[in-house]
Amino acid sequence: MTASDSRVVVVGGGMAGHRLTEQLARHGGREVVLLGEEEWPPYNRVLLAEVLAGRYAAEVAALAPLPPQVVRRRARVVRIDRAQRRVLCDDGSAVGYGDLVLATGSNPVLPPLRGLFDDSVAGRERHELPAGVFAFRTMADCADIDAYLPQVRQAVVVGGGLLGVSAARALAARGVPVLLAHQGEHLMERHLDADAAALLTAHLTDLGVEVHTECRVRSVLTEDRRVSGIELADGFRPAAELLVLAVGVRPRTGLARAAGLATRHGITVDDRLCTGDPHVFAVGDCAEHRGVLYGLAGPALAQADRLAEVLAGRDTGQGAGRAAGYRGSRLLTRLTLAGPGGAPLDLAAFGATEADPDDRVIRLADAARGTYRKVIVRPDGQGGDRLVGGVLLGDLDTVGTLAHAWEGDEALPAHPLHLLTTQSTTTGGTS
Template identity: 60%
Template sequence: MTSDQRVVVIGGGLAGLRLAQRLGPAAAVTVLGEETHAPYNRVLLAEVLAGRYAPEVTALPAPGPVLRRGVRAVRVDRAERVVHCDDGTVARYDTLVLATGSNAVLPPLRGLFEPEGRELPDGVHAFRTMDDCLALSAALRPGVRAVVIGGGLLGVSATRALAARGAQVVLAQQGEHLMERQLDAGASALLHTHLTSLGVEIHTECRVRGLTTSAARGSGGSAPGNGAALGQRRVTGVELADGYRLDADVVVLACGVRPRTGLAQAAGLEVRKGIVVDDHLRTSDPRIHAIGDCAEHDGQVYGLAGAALEQADALATVLTGAPAPYTGTRALTRLTLGGAENGSLDLAAFGETTALPGDDVVRLADATRRTYRKVVVRGDRLVGGVLLGELSTVGALARTWEGGEAPHDLFHLLTDDGGH
């Protein structure tokens, strides 16, 4: 890539800005960012919601003039190599990078939308963007009744943040246990106990059927919330499939995320779960690349910050003429639940945490200290693990896993004292 080649990046989040940073000021880069906020680290939104961080703490390094904020790309013309924007402008490219991220999944719940409508009832919030976070934060007060739908990583993060703000929180999870993608049943049980100790009511194997609503009384009325317009629907409760009803002033939809692929599909690029890319992060059009939450590499859509950063770094080497194939990301999930005022619970999970027949499993648990450590070994390789409560050994375990090394002494890897 020469300095006069135009690189247009659609998406002003972590992946897009990391790529612009790696390409450097000499590159002719334009980043189109749909959000009007200064770029921020989405991973820290739960800390903002909990009141531990001010929004400005989440800011990413200032991207400078390469970023156009508040500009949404609406169409890609591959023949003309032009991106059309919602403000009427166009951005011409030699190389186009799609870093469009993902959207919150809005489940098909009865009462979520009115016929032909797309407006959520007042009090119902997704939890994906800074706007989502600030709107939800404005709706909170001590004792507010909040129901979180979804017990994955996003739902658990939102739940503990709401509890920290003094809300009465109910967590509804359709699966058998919390954070099923990252944790096994034993680790999830400890997480369940921790959240319960924060006052959270948890329902697992629980399917939400719909929402109940009533007409809001307007900004001058006494209905809780952030001042709904007169006649707007306000959520009053959550209906479960078994007929049980949960009263709610606030409902948080934390049902996962879905890659944003609309632009790519409309442009005729290959899309499956995400925008399909090869080992050089090229789409089916060699002039267009995709990175981050929207990209699917080797059948995998990661949806994690670590993978987004690795892909941005790999693409920077491709575009600067020193390509090294991207072979995938070995993702480590880390989370801190709770704050100093109520005791925190640290969590880390990596690789395959559920053993297959023939795998060896080493598990150490201490209910009194609220610690749980488990690793899965297949043949002579460490293939996954999960740790709760004490993460001092996670670095050594992760290095062994990432390097594909044979673990010589699992007790030393799992403990600080060799298991004594």
Template identity: 75%
Template sequence: MTAATDTPGTARVVIVGGGTAGHRLAQQLALHGEREVLLLAEEEHPPYNRVLLAEVLSGRYAPEVAALASLPPQVVRRRTRVVRVDREQRRVLCDDGSTVGYGALALATGSNPVLPPLRGLFDESRTGRERHELPCGVFAFRTMTDCADIDARLPRSRHAVVVGGGLLGVSAARALAARGIPVLLAHQGEYLMDRHIDSSAAELLRTHLMGQGVEVHTECRVRSVLTEGRRVTGVELADGFRLEADLLVLAVGVRPRSGLARAARLAVGQGVLVDDRLRTGDPHIHAVGDCAEHRGVVYGLAGPALEQADVLARVLSGKPAEYRGSRLLTRLTLNSATPLDIAAFGSTEPTGPEDRVVRLADAGRRSYRKVIVRRTGDGGERLVGGVLLGDLDTLGTLAHTWADDQDLVSHPLHLLTDIGTTTGGTSR
């Protein structure tokens, strides 16, 4: 059924995207209570915490545990896909034929998984949508639907390969191993999670994963997907070696979903370009979360998405607010009989002569802590970043010291020993 075209009114905020950023924005706007809010969500599942997907895949959590809090009753949520933005008429067109007018439009369209250019991944002999269908047994790992599809495939799988050793790839490999399937993790980089941690921490992470049943190969490039009748049977590496696999998970990164903005002739770089009030070049259109690029940065993490949503809710409610960027703390917990915590924040390597490294390490206890300390102009010192691995139950104090730019009042070793007992360490 085609709905009548709405007349755009200054009171209505339309949010495109029901993920972390869109859901939080709707919640915060409802708290301010001054504008009508309509959220248009494409995904079939109720809103969920994407950070918990690996826990769902491992079987540790049921899908409903990952669900986000329900939206307030004054927020209307519709499941539909927006296909076009009409800036002149201030309305969006949906795939069901309906049109929705807006006073303010917030794009929270998130990101899509990057599919690497592997030979055999797509069937070049087909046309249209069929040409871009993944072979049976090949999955991305980004959504709850991906998680459910992989779970349904597991009873028929004997060998799994995960391509990508970043946050998602490490999480996926650990989750699959927890389900009892042999897993090989292939990462093209020099060491695991090379965008977040250093080589020393990565070696401890590798040892942990191998102890949990994950075979880890770094500096390992997959070049082809092997299939029989569009069913995956393995992968071929750059050196010609072939690995058997009836389950292949691709986790090599994400790309902002900026197609709607680009088609509407909004400025797009890596993501949809926004200013400090999270506005695009059109004063009636904003962007938040994984699809937004602010001051040259696309964050792609839940923390910045929530911060942006909070700021935009204030902006759209007529309150003074600006977004000046986010300070990134990346944290990953690998749950098992011997759980492992990883955290990285700020600068993880020294950048100049005023920086020094303080490090504590104990391989026997799978503990590694490194912080970067910078001398300030008044002779003091501040914490500018670090990499931590091990038992991080009291990480908060260290994180607050960094996030608040507090001057260090004692030797940095005290910060490291405050987050757990470490022996046999060295510092420099």
């Protein structure tokens, strides 16, 4: 047996990789090496918008320092040698492993917009974004946008999902006029229904964000490879010195695919978070479990916790692991938007946002206060009802009670209206 036989190598220093190494160090008994390519120490990606808005310093978003027994190296892994059980890094070094965990996360999607890349030149320059065009995914992106802001009079954010909405309101908080362009029928359609999205749109408008939905961006306009605006499909050409692309993310599966591991949309894993190789695992944004890619912090942390138990129970890489498997996560998304005069708008969404024909929908709305509560109740086939989803904006006093009933799949009372009027003492979920 060599020293590397009991070593766990984690590739990726994001939230999932950081959490996994923390938990492995707590369990003890195995050497742990974390390989991350970002220059920033591990940080809470959920707080990026708060950093961009100027509400938090970057240091506030930093995660707790890793335990001293964890070896952390800044290195980019370029190849997995499964036969020799080692990873090869871009600096020419090789690191042997007993078990390997891929926590490679995801990359921002860059849409195929005309003018985004320069097709007139070859090589690396062709793939460089024009000056003033940024993705919004990492702390480096946040720092780059912040450094560019002094020369910005107008910004455009493309994408009205959770990340795009967060970026738009962060820029508005910095005093920058923002146009938010979204191709869908309403903002955050994965999480909100049309009524809740209308309240969100009104809130963003109050912040100074100009919201355009059902519009497709056709081209990026540039002058000397510096962004000057965009062109929409209807011919409208808003000017902009800053363009933020927030149209989604794509799991980083290249390492796994090149090593012959199974991938679909992500790296496919079983309930033990294991790939087809018994010594290679995956967690977080890159992992596809039972056909689901979560892409949120809560499931990534839950996967890391469960995998730490699995790996801690392995007998120097030979045993089967004694921990119970990961069964999936139920998603509760939360977002807080700072409003005019400092008044925030809180948002929470979980489960189904649209009802099936046999479902009951219960709503409470107060337009004057800007609050909206909706739950979807479904017959369970045994004479009772189950809570299957909900959307809340404004006062979120009830979110803890609702989340508890939903996550526990509890039978509901005959008149579940009280769920929308009962205050919680706790809240649950992650964004």
